[in-house]
Amino acid sequence: MSTTTPLLQISGLTKAYPGVVANDDVSFDIGAGQIHALLGENGAGKSTLVKMIYGLVKPDRGDMRLRGNAYAPVQPSDARKSGIAMVFQHFSLFDALDVAENVALGMENPPPLRDLATRIRDVSEAYGLPLDPSRLVGELSAGERQRVEIIRCLLQDPKLLIMDEPTSVLTPQEVDILFRTLRKLSEEGTAILYISHKLEEIRSLCSEATILRGGQKVATCDPREKSARALAELMVGQLLTPPERAARATGDVVLQVDGLSLKSNNPFGTSLKDINFALRAGEVLGIAGVAGNGQDELLLVLSGELASPSDRVRLLGQPVGHLGPNGRRGLGLVAAPEERLGHAAAPDMSLTENAYLSGAGRKELVKNGFIDWGKSRDFAESVIARFDVRTPGPHVVARALSGGNLQKFVIGREIEQAPAVIIVNQPTWGVDASAAATIRQALLDLAAQGAGVVVISQDLDELLEVADSFAALNEGRLSAPRPARGLTVDQIGLMMGGAHDLHAPEGADA
């Protein structure tokens, strides 16, 4: 094994964009027939790396060797000619054309359609990917569309197949079929570069994994020999030992979620499956998880932007699942979504107008449908003053604020409404350290005053700093919340990796 030349050698690849180094001196090898995982959080640099391999992005430094020869693709067709194919996360297919026509459109030299249909049938049978070449793509499921893309690649007889998050759109059954196909391809000598952040998938499929964090390679290892915890730890950075914290006295249940499931209406979203938790007054519940495991959906369904059967979500004992955001705000539940510009705040509106955005009802900024702009400005000013938002005044548009200042404004706007329950997603994402500290302290203060707080975050340090109880989202499932106190790093890793069966602490020790 060690004497043969690897299929693709990547050495020192570096790519910088203005303000961010997407890849910093990344090197690793992919052997022929190997299923190699590329693992990392969103923004770790996986996409940039594969775009360089596929000729979509030109590296600033570093080089690649394919079967020992220099390889520097200028455009994707160079990569395809060299035997490298890629299945993108977002498909590029025409709904109004049939499968064979779509396949022909993506080929360099397509054969006549009739021959192509035969070949599609042959390949689809050979690899266990059932697909009828004469069907219209518009009628196919997401899994079948992916098969069209895969077969299009396979017809080119690739030596390396790059797959970007292929299972994010598949049902469990389709995942099984896909994995069988990929293993068969691997046996026949086709290498696969498999991009994902789903740890269990990678452990069952891949024989080697390269882990990226912040654009740098952290490790190359055999994922089957590592636990999900160890992989998660590598992905998100060194876990700190949880700080000892005094358990706060908590009161009655303020927010109760029972058996909440939600089918995502976005094909690339994550469906929520049977979410259960109870949040008490004065409690901070931290929800961890790698991005894309249902965080956005959970916030939307709790804030009221997405509806659910009314009794699935209870606020202060009252069923609220059917209520919209304003109905829930009226009863005392407020939320701050992850995306500051465009979701939590309107970029081109002034801070006064943005204060009105969510504060209209609870701060009584509107009377008989007419807006009290004076009162709205006072509200904006009070948020600016209390949360130390650095801005010339409430007339400034939201987009003119720095990330940290806008985040302080957005979270402050919700806290100033004195809610009974507040849900925040990524409250300190992209925020400087001092603003982050302000925001965390404000959330803790709110809890001390008796509000229930849900913090959804990918930052484990943050969660361990603020949370009383701790749960993790994994592929749309929420682990049972446990007291954050005394939680070991091992247990957190297992919760994030999706090992839901280990609820009892003594089970983990055994």
Add this chain to the structure above:
Amino acid sequence: MIQLEKRLAPSKRAQYLNPFLAVALTMVAGGLMFAVLGKDPLAAIRLIFFDPIFSEQFGSYSRPQLLIKSAPLILIAVGLAIGFRAGIWNIGAEGQYIIGALCGAGVALAFYPMEGWFIFPLMVVAGALGGFLWAMIPAILKTRFNTNEILVSLLLVYVAEKLLAGMALGLLRNPDVAGFPGSRDLRRYESAHNADLIANTGMHWGVVAAMIAVILAYVMMTRHSLGYQVRLAGQAPRAARFAGVSPTRLVVVCFGIAGVLAGLAGMFEVSGPSGQVRIDFASGYGFTAIIVAFLGRLNPIGIVLAGLLLGLTYIGGELSQMMLQLPGAAIQVFQGMLLFFLLALDFQTNYRLKLTKGARA
């Protein structure tokens, strides 16, 4: 290769300057067009933009015409602008205008020859309701079946035109005059006549309605929560959902307002300046109002100015047909150029053209 790059901070001044630049550019390009047609460009421009108001010869006729032409444009554009601000594209105001006229005229003709104070108010209600209901077709299809409102509202214009022709030739045809298409002349039916409020000024009820609509729209957009929701949905749709704005409700409300105003415009037109339901009743106000709305920066006050300007081009177009034998289509080209230059300037304000050498950077 040419690349487009979004400007980080589009100039606010250009926002207000662009309409004036567009008018100037239209005059230059229009002048060129007239020159190619073998007419004196300066005389043509003068005839279109200045003579309708300042000429001693035509002024007495065309000055009242200015209000008559501008009122429906402003009335329709105010309604359209609210939807456009929310990102809801009602392109079918022409159809709503026609149906409003048919409903208003229908009520009047149903009462003919009875006289009564209540007939005109009933016509107003019927016109508004007709436009509203016609606008509800694309609105409900969009909210229920997620159809494209641009296509549905536009295509319904042609349905409305067929309906208009059918009515002019059939149900609403004047039974007293055999062989001629078209309804009775409402101007000769006192209870239904939308007469000048002050004689020979062109100041009819439609002008009053347009002024009221402008004021109400201005108040709504700046002070009322509905106007805030419209602006929020147009600027940041996700933030609008976070603020609890229902997209469905907004589509219905925006189409409803535009439909009511377009229907009123049609009703005031058919009962006044036009007088009759005729096959050629629809004169494109519903489409020109789209230009008015954008030229007026979707702002009620701006729309008044833009409406007066486009009203002027209608009258000037008629004058230039008469005096210079310019083809009637020339004035439509002229209006089209105005929108074209405005959109080009706006695009230029928001984007920067970047020339890059070679195929790839």
